[in-house]
Amino acid sequence: EIDHRISIASTLVHFDYGGHHINLIDTPGYPDFIGQVSGALRAVETALILLNAGHGVEINARRVSKMAEEAGIARMIVLNKCDTENIDYDSLLNSIRETFGSHCIPINLPVGLGADFKAVHDLVKNAQAPDAGTLGDPDGTRQELIEAIVESNESLLERFFEGEEISAQELSANIPKAMAAGTLIPVLFMSAKTGVGVAEFMDAMSNYTLCPQDIQRMEQTKDGRSVMLDPSPDQPFVAQVIKTRIDPFISKMSYLRVFSGKLNKDSSVVNVRTGKPVRLNQLLDVQGGKQEPVDEVTVGDIFAVAKVDDLKLGDTIAADVNGDGLSLPEIKFPHPVVGLAVEPKSQNDQQKISGALHKIEEEDQTFHVIHDEETHEMVMQGMSELHLKIVQERLLHRDKVEVVTHQPKVPYRETIMGTVEGSYRHKK
Incomplete structure (x- = not known):
């Protein structure tokens, strides 16, 4: 990871914040290592989808969001690097909604963007009038937010339609329920570099992300x-x-x-x-x-x-209570899409390479090793060329096995060897 300057494996940290104990699993952002996301999604109730505000919605974010939706867990979208220049708020939010759905609603709004990004305006508490420079439509967006929250609570929905005002405390308390129901995907703005919006993000993670009791498994x-x-x-x-x-x-x-x-x-x-x-x-x-x-x-x-x-x-x-043997559904992983034939550079490592590759296969369910009986080659399969390159580096550094690779042979079964002539009579 240090050599490539990217994450290639999921990492767990935990901490206490705002009266809650939070488990956070950091997963790679590259699609080459999407298998790390599959296991992490099984372990959580909320997926925090971190986007670079300067780049907008990228391919892997779409894939992770789809995986989270299929897993039945809540989602929250966090826009980082809002201090980047040339960000268009309306275009960015429209892109998010077109990609992830209309339930993506900001729970805070940026006060300026780029070099002017100085604060965020909280739409849940809405304790004060928006500062000059607040982007978007504060009143209209807050109304959308309220509607998304009360949609998941019949009592609040009835009061809302009767024209009763819903308090900020009630809105805050019902955001996790709306996220669990899928009526709300909160969107937040921040800059980890300058610190603007970070405290608000931490509060949202503590107060709004789901607990084990909020998800039906x-x-x-x-x-x-x-x-x-x-x-x-x-x-x-x-x-x-x-x-x-x-x-x-x-x-x-x-x-x-x-x-x-x-x-x-x-x-x-x-x-x-x-x-x-x-x-x-x-x-x-x-x-x-x-x-x-x-x-x-x-x-x-x-x-x-x-x-x-x-x-x-x-x-x-x-626990073996009454021998019930209750089991959770299997974790589904993407199938490999590229392959390389592999063999040890030294014949002395012939036995060693097989065991080393199978260890990696046990760690990474998107990496497979097959022995082709027709071509008599050992073929390793993964998600990309980068994925397989990382495997080769692991073999060298962890198992001290240097390998050579090449494209797998094609096991031809039939081929055209020459020309022939033929004739037939067609009767109507």
């Missing part, structure tokens, strides 16, 4: 019945592996999100896929690249376990 019983998952710490324990990482020093790391119940260290649970018990001797709190042991995890927590070889990405682990 389904799980399946052994006989195939779908049942509603109860995200309560008092229910039987259910968690899912949302990421796998092979570490050269501590072997395999599995990252799990807790969806129900509690779990103490030294507990035994069941891997629903295999039906076998799994002993978790140590639970690890994850903060970036650091891990610290913890005694207990509960609903909403994301934790890690080390050296549990039977766990695979997407596995559900659960």
Whole structure:
């Protein structure tokens, strides 16, 4: 990541802010590593889609938004770099609405853009008149915002139609419900460089993003019945592996999100896929690249376990209560689209390369390794040339295996060898 100056893997951090504990998963912005987004979306209730205000809506943002919508989680759009010159507010907002839908409504408005970006005007609290230079239509946009919020609450909707004023406190309290229902996708403006709008973004993330209880998730019983998952710490324990990482020093790391119940260290649970018990001797709190042991995890927590070889990405682990074996839906990943034949530069690494590639395949579900029986080649498949280049660099730096690659051979089955003549009689 340092060499390429881009993110290639998801990273988890957590912190307390505004009276809430927030888990934040940073995912790569390049489509080459979209598989990292798939696992992260399973672990969260809200997707924060960060856009460069100077560039507008880019391809990967569209894809991530679609994935979040299909996963049934809420979305919030954050426009960063609003201090960039030559930003047209109306064109930018119209582009967002054309791409993500008419439910994209600003909850604050920029006071100026580019070098003039000095503040944001809060449309929820609306505690004071807009400053001179506030862009857009403050009154009209706030009316749109109110309508989107009350649409998800019958009581508020009835009062709204009767002409009653809805208080700022009621609007604020019902924004998460509107986001969960899909009637509102909040849009915010900020500049991380200058700090303008950052505090307002942090407040919005704390107050408006969803909690585990705000999302309805389904799980399946052994006989195939779908049942509603109860995200309560008092229910039987259910968690899912949302990421796998092979570490050269501590072997395999599995990252799990807790969806129900509690779990103490030294507990035994069941891997629903295999039906076998799994002993978790140590639970690890994850903060970036650091891990610290913890005694207990509960609903909403994301934790890690080390050296549990039977766990695979997407596995559900659960308390073996009455042998129900409740499992969460599998995590769906995009299929690879490019391939390269690969072989070790040194024949001494012939055995080593196969194991190294399969380790990467276990970490990254958008990377596949196949052995073509017709051409007798080992072919690695990924999302792009950059994706496969990163794989080669991992082989070299982590496994000390240098490889050579080339385009896979085409397994021709039939080919034209010459010309022939023929005749026939056609009868009507």
